[in-house]
Amino acid sequence: MSFFGFDTTLPRDQGHSSNAPGFGHHDAFASLGGGAADDAAIDFEETYDGLGDQLDETDDAFNDDTFGSVPATQQTIGRDFDFAGQTSMISNTLQEEQMVYQARHPASQQQRPPIPHASKPTRTGYENYHDPDYIPQLEARADIWGLKPKQPSATRQPEPQQQGPALSRKMMSLEEVEAMMRQHPVQATPPPVPQHVAPSQPPMPSHYPQPIPHAQPSFPGMPGFPGQFQPQILQRPQQQQHHAGPSGPRQQQVHAELPGQPVHPQPPQQPQQPQQPTILQRQRQPNELAAQQQRPAQPQSQTQPQRPPSQPRHILQNPNRLSGHGQPVAHSGHAGARGPQQGHNRGPSFPGMVITHPEQLMALSQEERDAYIEAEAKRAKRNHKISLLAKDNGLMTPQDKNFITRIQLQQLVSATGNVDERGPEAAIAEDFYYHVMSQIRGGARQNPHQPANQFAQTYLFQTNSRFGPRRNGRNGDNHMQRMEQQVQRAVEAAKAKPKGKQLVIEGSLGKIAFSNAKTPRPLLNIKRPETGDKHPKNHKSSVAHRKQTLRNIEAIYMTLMRIEDVDRAVPPPIREDSSPEAIQAHMEWRSKIEALRKELWVNLKIMEPINPQSPTPHPFISILSHAKGKKAIQRIFPHIDEQERITVVTMIVVHLDQLSVVSHGTATPEEPLSPAMREEIDLFLGTVIPPLFAHVSESPLNIIIGLLGLILDRTNMHVVARSKVGMSLLTILISRAELLKQSAPEATTDWEQWADLYNRLFDAVEPVLPFVFPGTINDTEDMYIWQFLAAMGVGASPEQQQRLVIGVKDRVMETVTVSKALPADMAGARLANVNLFMRAIGLDVELLG
C-alpha cells in the first residue's frame, strides 16, 4: 500500500485502519499521544517513554510532519495510509532500503522513494488511475493534505478521506486538469525533472482544488495549475507540481531514468498520474501530520497561481523522504522554509533547513548534506521503531492492563514480603535463605536494620559446610596449622632449654638395634583391641535410637536458631542513663535468651547419666555420630558458658574411643579408610576439634591433666592413638601442657602429676608407634602424626626420646629416602613434617642426608 506499486492493498488497509482501532498505525500514534493518555495508569506508558528516550528527540519536529498531531493522525492515518501500521512490515524494509540508498547516493536521495516507482510507475501508476476505485483513494489523500477542513484534523474520521476524493473529483476532471497543466507547463518548465513530472500532475487535478492553496504560496511557479492539483499531490508536491507540475514531480524518479528529457509539457501528465499516487502515498506516511496541518492552508495556495521554480517539482518527488520538510514549504512558500514546524509541537529534525527539492540537497554543502541525510536516517529509523512498537498496540483493553497491573503488584508485595509492614525479622523468616545468603555475600543489603554480621558469623564461621567439602578441608588445614604452630612453639620453647640434647643425638641412631626388640610386643597388643572394638557399635544403634538421635539434633538446631534470632534482636546495652523501658527490654531479652540457652543445654542431652552398661552410646555421643550433629558443636559453643564447655570437652574426651570417627578411624596400609569414613573424620576435625582446641588452648594445667587422665583411664589408648582424631586430641593436650610448662615452669604438684600422666601416656603409646602411620610411605597425609611425635618428643626424657626414635626410625628413614625421589616442593613438605619431630628431639633430617 504504502508505496507506489501497492495500490490494491490500500483500500483494505484504509478500511481497516479507519474502522478498527486495533490497527498498527493507530497504536503507534496512540502510544505517542492520545493512546498513552488512556493508558496513563498502565506501565506501558513508561515503557514507551524509555523507548522514546532512545530515539532522537531532535528529530521529533519532523514526526509531526510525518504523523500529524498524535490523536488526529491515528484516525487519519488509518484511513489514508497504513504506513505505520499495516504497511509497517513493508514500509520498514522500504524505509531501510531508502536509507541505504540515500546513504549510498546522497545526491540522489530524493530519488530513492521513486526508485521503486521508477520501474513500476509507468505501468502501475497508470493502471491505478484507470481503476475507478483508485481515484477515490487519491482524493482521500488529497484530503489529508489539502482537505483538512473537512475532517477534524486531529479527529480520527475515516470519512474525510472519502470525502476528499469526492470533492476532488467534482472539482476537476482529468481533462480540466490537463488543460490547466498545459497552460502552466511553460511556467513550470522545471529544469530538474522534465521527463515524468508531467505525468504525475494529471492525477492531481482531481484532488487539487483543496490542496492547491498551500502549494501556491510556497511555489510561485505554479500559477498555471489549479490549486486543486497541488493539494492532492501533497502540499509539498504541489509546489513542485505547480511549477513543474507535469514534469517536476517525477523528476527524481525520472531523473534516474531519463535525466535529460524535457517531458514537462503535455505527455508527462498522463504518465504522471500513476506517479502522483505513489508520491502521495509516500508523502502521507511521513507527511500525515503535515498534511493535516497544511490542509487549512491549502485554500490559499489554490488561489495563488504561482510559478514554482524548478524546486517544487523536486519536492514532489522527494516527498516520500522529505515529506515532512516539503509540506512546510507550502506554508512558507519556498521549499527551503519549514512548513511543518508551525503545526508541529516538536522541533525540526533537521536543523538546517527543510529540503523539499533534490536540487536543494545538491546545493547544500557536504556537511549540511551529511547532516541532512543523517537526520533523515534517524527519522526513518525512528519511524520504523514506532511502527514496530505500534504493531500490537491496542490488543489489550484498559481493563486487561489494569488486571495485569494488579497481578504484578500482588506479586511484588508477596515477593518483598511487606518488609516494611512486618519488620525485618518477618522478612527473614519468610525468605530466610535469600536474605541470609545475600547478606553473607555482601550483596546489597535490602534492609539496613539487619545484622549481617551475625549471619555471617553463624554461617561463615560457625559452620564449615558453606562451600562444601572444600571448605571443610581448608578449615581442617587451618586447625592443623594452628596445632602445628602450637607444637612448634612447644618445640622452640623446649629447645631453648639445654635438655639432654647431646644424649639424644648420640644415641638416637645408634641404639636402634637394641630398641627394636621391643617392637614385637606392641604388635600383639594392637591387633587385639582393634578387632574387638570395630564392629559391635554399628549394631548397637537401633533404628529407634537413631531416630531419637536425629530428633535430638533437630531440637538442638531449632533452639539454636531461636537463640540466634533473639541474639539478633539484642537491645542496646544498658547504661546508667538508660530509660526504664530500655532496661526493661534488656531484662526481658536476657531472661528470654537465658531460657533458650537452658533449653539448648537440655537438648544437648549431655547431662544424661553415663551408663557404661547401656547398649547404646551416650545420647550426646550419638549426636556426634551424625554429620549435622558434628556441625552443631561449633554453633553451640558460643552459646554455652565456660563450665558447660568444659563439660562438653570432657564428655567427648571420656567417650573418645566410642566416637565412630575414632573407633572406626584406624587404618592400616592394607586396609585404608573408606571414603565415607575419611569424610566423617575430616568433618569431625573441621567442626568439633576446632572449638575443643580453642577451649583447651586456654585451659589451665589442671584441666589438661584431668582430660589426659580421663583419656588414659577410660579409653582404649591403642585405638585412640591410631586414629587421626584421637591423635590430634592428644597432640593438643600434650602441646598445651608443654607450653604451660615452659611459660610457668615453677614446679608444683600439678607438674608431678603431669609427669606421671606423661609417662603413662608414653608407655601406652610406645607400642603403637610402628602402627600409627595409617598409610604406606607414599601417603602424604601424615603430618598430624609427626606433630604428635614432636609434641611427645618435646616432653620426653632422653631415654623416652630414644624409644620414640626407635619406634618410628624406619618411617623416618623411608620418608627421607622417598623424598629424594620427589619434586623439590613435595619433598620439602614431607621432610619438613619429619623435621618437626626430629627437631623436637634435637635432631635434623639434614643429619640423615
Place this chain on the structure above:
Amino acid sequence: MIIAYSFFKTLVDSEITVELKNEVCIRGTLKSVDQYLNIKLDNAEATDELKWPHLCSTKDMFIRGSVVRYVHLPSGAVDTALLEDATRREAESAKNKAK
C-alpha cells in the same frame, strides 16, 4: 514463601542446567525466577545440540516452572548449612500454621 523460591533467587546470575520433563537439557545463566519457579535463562543452549537442534537459535528462554524436572546447580553457590536451617524454619512455620 516457598523455600525453593528463596533459594533460587540466590542463584541469579549463576549458570544452571535445567532438565525439562521432556528430557531436554538446557544450560544457561539464570536471570530471574518467580514464585512459580518459572525460569528465565540467558545465553541458553541445549546441552546436546545434536539432539535438540531446534534450540540452537534460541538464546534467551523463559521456562515455565511446571515443565522443569531438575535444575542442576553449581555446588559452590549453595550453602547447605544455611539451606538446612532455612528448611527447618520453613518446616517450623508450616507446623505453626497448621496448628
